[in-house]
Amino acid sequence: MAVLGDLDTILGLHIRLAHGSIRRHFSEAAGDLDLTQKQVSVLWLIGANPGIAQTQISRLLQIDRASVMAIINHLQTRALLRRNASATDARSQALVLTDAGHTALAEARQVIGAHEDWLQARYAPAEVAQLIALLSRIHSPQ
Amino acid sequence: MAVLGDLDTILGLHIRLAHGSIRRHFSEAAGDLDLTQKQVSVLWLIGANPGIAQTQISRLLQIDRASVMAIINHLQTRALLRRNASATDARSQALVLTDAGHTALAEARQVIGAHEDWLQARYAPAEVAQLIALLSRIHSPQ
DNA sequence: TATTGTTATACTCTATAACTATA
DNA sequence: TATAGTTATAGAGTATAACAATA
Numbered sequence: 070m071a072v073l074g075d076l077d078t079i080l081g082l083h084i085r086l087a088h089g090s091i092r093r094h095f096s097e098a099a100g101d102l103d104l105t106q107k108q109v110s111v112l113w114l115i116g117a118n119p120g121i122a123q124t125q126i127s128r129l130l131q132i133d134r135a136s137v138m139a140i141i142n143h144l145q146t147r148a149l150l151r152r153n154a155s156a157t158d159a160r161s162q163a164l165v166l167t168d169a170g171h172t173a174l175a176e177a178r179q180v181i182g183a184h185e186d187w188l189q190a191r192y193a194p195a196e197v198a199q200l201i202a203l204l205s206r207i208h209s210p211q
Numbered sequence: 212m213a214v215l216g217d218l219d220t221i222l223g224l225h226i227r228l229a230h231g232s233i234r235r236h237f238s239e240a241a242g243d244l245d246l247t248q249k250q251v252s253v254l255w256l257i258g259a260n261p262g263i264a265q266t267q268i269s270r271l272l273q274i275d276r277a278s279v280m281a282i283i284n285h286l287q288t289r290a291l292l293r294r295n296a297s298a299t300d301a302r303s304q305a306l307v308l309t310d311a312g313h314t315a316l317a318e319a320r321q322v323i324g325a326h327e328d329w330l331q332a333r334y335a336p337a338e339v340a341q342l343i344a345l346l347s348r349i350h351s352p353q
Numbered sequence: 354t355a356t357t358g359t360t361a362t363a364c365t366c367t368a369t370a371a372c373t374a375t376a
Numbered sequence: 377t378a379t380a381g382t383t384a385t386a387g388a389g390t391a392t393a394a395c396a397a398t399a
Contacts, residue, residue: 072271074259079323080330081233082252083343086350088230089273089390091223096391105365110224117216124380129214131231136367138382160375160380181221188222191348201225203342206333208228231367238368247388266357275391280359302357302398 098184102177109177111140115150116174120163149173240326251319253282257292258316262305291315
């Protein structure tokens, strides 16, 4: 690692490299799933919060609205979710999973679980908790 | 964060979110620089290791060879580096910065420095070191 | 045979701006 | 006037496969 020189002290680089490693491993692990990380997290979020709106997903997952649209459209085309009318705000929509969506989410949880096992195998439980705490200070600043 | 449910325990998600936050901040901070994170890291690496070959950059920065090509081409078009013939292997090339390349790297270091200050401001020095150590276990597994 | 650089291609991701309908 | 959804578009990133020259 000496060849990296002082580049090795750049925290941003380490996060970028770690993210790349995780993305590549996910692609292999999720080959048969036919869902991306983002699509899974959206599916997961709707499963945990039936009736959630696109804007809320955008905020929670820090994806811009246009990209959320593309993801929702794709998942709807595959009949994994429905866009229901909101009971309280005619501008927004209440997103819910279909039966096929729940099935796909269950499969995705399996894949994500194995992927997370691969990732967390290198840490003690307390280290995982601390890593998450440290990373949260970046994406959810106090 | 309760709305995320057990999604909050997925380490991969936290790294993806942190990476996104950093990428967005970099884009703002580097507006006048006209270089991407990858371009800067390549420039930096060549500055620290004159004569390095594309394949080495590919390995160290974990970027596939085709993408390294695109980056090197772009930097060469902007006259920030030269492709010299390798003294030992006719297949590979020795990459070196031009004077303009050194100047651009110096400017980039300023921008990266400010960006890293923003990022590391939320940590004690020991926390930064530990975070880097933990992340290194992902992108450079033992 | 394996590696280095190279080209071409396709797909995903991301950001932006603008439009509509509702609030 | 602000927000939710929508559409279109352009740019960056990523992955793959194939080829020529060299090891």
